[in-house]
């Protein structure tokens with residue numbers, strides 16, 4: 001299927017590796033021009049080189065920390081008017097909820113909620129003016145079911161989910177959509193960091209394995225396609241059936 005997004009500009013956050021990189025690669029495969037964001041410039045260079053070699057489209061890169069106001073400004077200066085926005089960053093730390101500090105809560109809110117909220121706010125008016133916009137937020141299966149010990153994720157992802165539910169409906173008539181992708185265990189560095197928690201999750205996946213980042217990247221590219229214009233405000237699990245619900 002031709003997704004009809006060749007030549008569009010995409011800003012992809014947390015894109016030097018893992019799920020963000022997979023989304024970037026899938027979009028580049030559709031002929032989209034990319035701006036990749038991460039904190040490590042060296043990792044970004046490697047990611048950009050790989051995408052340029054495999055797809056023939058060389059991405060721009062912006063080295064910035066999305067958990068800070070300054071970092072987000074730098075991102076918006078590097079790509080002020082994206083047609084496609086993929087928000088994503090590292091997941092919050094795990095641990096006993098009694099020991100979580102105020103600083104950890106603020107960092108999680110900045111990284112996993114406010115960064116997306118600010119980028120969405122900055123991007124939508126240009127999208128509305130062009131009568132085309134696609135926003136995809138990478139959140140987590142913790143939106144549908146909590147994971148013990150990941151209380152920062154369980155809580156902050158819900159803030160973004162609630163925000164998107166309201167905003168998506170306010171801009172839908174302009175052919176600007178916002179959807180969330182909810183990964184279950186997908187084989188990335190983040191998953192390895194979770195150690196035993198990850199192993200226990202993978203053991204319960206009905207598909208019998210962890211996901212491949214490319215499987216989430218493909219879902220992202222579809223949600224960014226012209227054809228997905230009637231899908232908005234949705235939360236799509238990419239979890240091999242792990243979250244067991246009827247609807």
Ligand SMILES: NC(=O)c1ccc[n+]([C@@H]2O[C@H](COP(=O)([O-])OP(=O)(O)OC[C@H]3O[C@@H](n4cnc5c(N)ncnc54)[C@H](OP(=O)(O)O)[C@@H]3O)[C@@H](O)[C@H]2O)c1
Pocket residue numbers: 013014015016017018019020037038039040041043064065066067088089090091092111138139140141182183184185186187188189190191
């Ligand atoms: N993989 C899974 O199984 C899974 C499951 C559920 C939810 N998730 C969530 O999905 C998101 C992506 O996961 P992943 O597995 O791809 O993680 P990952 O392998 O750790 O990759 C995270 C990416 O985000 C960048 N990043 C991290 N913090 C950043 C910041 N403050 N500012 C800018 N860039 C930042 C990283 O580069 P730098 O470190 O250089 O900045 C890297 O490119 C995370 O929020 C994770 O919690 C993942």
